[in-house]
Amino acid sequence: MSKQWPLWEVFIRSQHGLAHKHVGSLHAPDAEMAVNNARDVYTRRNEGVSIWVVRAADIVASSPADKGALFDPANSKVYRHPTFFPMPEEVKNL
Amino acid sequence: MYAQMVETGLNAVRSAEDMADDERAFQARIDAGIKIEAKDWMPEAYRKTLIRQISQHAHSEIVGQLPEGNWVTRAPTLKRKSILLAKIQDEAGHGLYLYSAAETLGVSRDELLAALHSGKAKYSSIFNYPTLSWADMGAIGWLVDGSAIINQIPLCRCSYGPYSRAMIRVCKEESFHARQGYDIMLALARGTPEQKAMAQDALNRWWWPSLMMFGPSDADSVNSAQSSKWRIKLFSNDELRQRMVDQTVPQAEYLGLTIPDPALKFNAETGHYEFGEIDWAEFHNVLKGNGPCNRERLRTRVTAWEEGEWFRDALQAYADKHSQKAA
Numbered sequence: 001m002s003k004q005w006p007l008w009e010v011f012i013r014s015q016h017g018l019a020h021k022h023v024g025s026l027h028a029p030d031a032e033m034a035v036n037n038a039r040d041v042y043t044r045r046n047e048g049v050s051i052w053v054v055r056a057a058d059i060v061a062s063s064p065a066d067k068g069a070l071f072d073p074a075n076s077k078v079y080r081h082p083t084f085f086p087m088p089e090e091v092k093n094l
Numbered sequence: 095m096y097a098q099m100v101e102t103g104l105n106a107v108r109s110a111e112d113m114a115d116d117e118r119a120f121q122a123r124i125d126a127g128i129k130i131e132a133k134d135w136m137p138e139a140y141r142k143t144l145i146r147q148i149s150q151h152a153h154s155e156i157v158g159q160l161p162e163g164n165w166v167t168r169a170p171t172l173k174r175k176s177i178l179l180a181k182i183q184d185e186a187g188h189g190l191y192l193y194s195a196a197e198t199l200g201v202s203r204d205e206l207l208a209a210l211h212s213g214k215a216k217y218s219s220i221f222n223y224p225t226l227s228w229a230d231m232g233a234i235g236w237l238v239d240g241s242a243i244i245n246q247i248p249l250c251r252c253s254y255g256p257y258s259r260a261m262i263r264v265c266k267e268e269s270f271h272a273r274q275g276y277d278i279m280l281a282l283a284r285g286t287p288e289q290k291a292m293a294q295d296a297l298n299r300w301w302w303p304s305l306m307m308f309g310p311s312d313a314d315s316v317n318s319a320q321s322s323k324w325r326i327k328l329f330s331n332d333e334l335r336q337r338m339v340d341q342t343v344p345q346a347e348y349l350g351l352t353i354p355d356p357a358l359k360f361n362a363e364t365g366h367y368e369f370g371e372i373d374w375a376e377f378h379n380v381l382k383g384n385g386p387c388n389r390e391r392l393r394t395r396v397t398a399w400e401e402g403e404w405f406r407d408a409l410q411a412y413a414d415k416h417s418q419k420a421a
Contacts, residue, residue: 003410044183
């Protein structure tokens, strides 16, 4: 059997001004083919104006086991949300 | 359905007492409606069942291109031909989304394809029937893709994140398929008596195989009960089939076509259509490989894979050459 093509993650910018968003993955032998395939697989209905492809092997992800250590500290800091501070009704533009 | 009679490898539904802490926490997350993601801990049986279910679904999308490919060169107009090509291209895309979802579970696409080509993996029974006339393109879009939508919409809410996201993409595109099918049926039903007869003939041949797509009643199936508990199956085969009949009968009436089932009648009390016995011997026979087109479908897939090998290798050789140059 031939060598398996590497996996690429595909990110699409849907409109000018919005961030690229992960839409899925695909196999391709190189970056150029990955962009071509992404065009065919993920933008058949005008879904995008720009494509990024990244080799899946090059993505570093946080581990589900570290979820607590990474994200729990934010739980106790509700004052980071503007709604934490009640404002008097009479005061405007805040 | 596109995945029929998926095995879980279990003899009884897992109860809380059977489970170790890991599995109990996993089940609690599913019960709370939290999605399971690729890197999360999951029971081996869940992982394996999902690989079987998603890959069977993917294979069905890929093999499902073949009955329609039969009519690309003979579509009645250039517009119909372009639409059919776009639909078939979507099916390839759906197969790819699903293979990607399966790959997150630790299996490679080439392994899955090898299982399809060796005859080890299954695909939906429906694609082993021949497409004898242009009206079959209408009947497939209307009935087969219509049934697929009924099955796939609930799967958008299934417990496995990558599968549910693939289903959301698929469902967005699938209503084009059902509508273009019904549009073909409409054109034929409004056409000459010969064209209307062609539409009726296609309905006659595709009606029962479409009802079989949902699989036999799984009211007493351990596999289905376990899959429901894991939320990778959200409704029973009978419930989904009933939904298909209820929504399709009025659509056939609008076309002025007759559903080929003398026992079909509306029950005003339940608000549902009652329908006749399904020939499950035929279904099992097709699953065993003895449908009208099983051998031809598989042979066509294997030939396409083998004859494309030089091209896949050439692309790889080109990529290798350029990465060596860069290094």
